[in-house]
Amino acid sequence: MPKYLRFLFFFFAFIIAIFFIDSCADKKAKGNDTVTFYVDETVMPIMEDQVSVFHSQRPEKVNLVSTTEGAILDLLKKDSTQLVVMSRTLTKGEERIFADKGITPRITQIAIDGIALIANKKAKDSVIDLQDVIDFMNGKPVASIKGLVFDNANSSTIDVLSKKASVAKVDNKNIFALKSNNDVIKYISENDGYIGVIGVNWMTQPMPDMLNSTTNVKVLAVKNVKSEPNSSEYYKPSQSNLAEGLYPLSRKIYMLNYEGAVGLGMGFATFVAGDVGQRIVLKSGLAPVRLALREVKVRKDVENK
Incomplete structure (x- = not known):
């Protein structure tokens, strides 16, 4: 084979190899x-x-x-x-x-986020003792709480409050779960006496279609249990209280x-x-x-x- 043909053969083989390598690299990059x-x-x-x-x-x-x-x-x-x-x-x-x-x-x-406790706007109180929530989780009657409403049976909110209350399994018939945080907000907006348990983020950034419901609920200020720091005051899950660790249900x-x-x-x-x-x-x-x-x-x- 003449030298110039061998040169052309190896040249095109080199180009094809480079093209193949680049193609593989592109596919790998696109996959990632x-x-x-x-x-x-x-x-x-x-x-x-x-x-x-x-x-x-x-x-x-x-x-x-x-x-x-x-x-x-x-x-x-x-x-x-x-x-x-x-x-x-x-x-x-x-x-x-x-x-x-x-x-x-x-x-x-x-x-730094928090678990918000919400009530119907008609509720007399704007505050709640965390100890009352813990007692209710343990099956004790609490006059100010008809029921606790969670966003989901497998939610992190249930996990946090269950650990706070040292409860392995929630058996109270007045503690129940819906399907989402929005469902909880809607339920509380229509039912006085119940306490909703949701992520603070759903109140600080409500969905546009939930604005009517969010205006009919209020976020409660929470007082920590006596054995914990900052137990003499009630704190809302405000940005500053979350940052400073003052809100009892921050995470x-x-x-x-x-x-x-x-x-x-x-x-x-x-x-x-x-x-x-x-x-x-x-x-x-x-x-x-x-x-x-x-x-x-x-x-x-x-x-x-």
């Missing part, structure tokens, strides 16, 4: 430009805001699936997901499936990553924990973990105009 997070429904509004801004700045796609804490734990146990947003971290027993694989979790705290929100490798999941968590993401948290009414500091210039002399 979408990620799915399973999110505790009680904090879904803030995560939707985060994704909206993230998509406006980045080409990658982040999908959110709203579900209960119980469902998230089941998915993790089955190794059906590695990326979740929850109001707590996993116990050593719960994360054993990943530890056995040598996977070290990447845990990022992104906000931390985490993004848990069990992928075992750095990828888009970690990239999104870094965005949420960064300056832009924390400003979104601040705007939502929840308490950010990190606040951006602003420089203030102090002038010695002020010009009189």
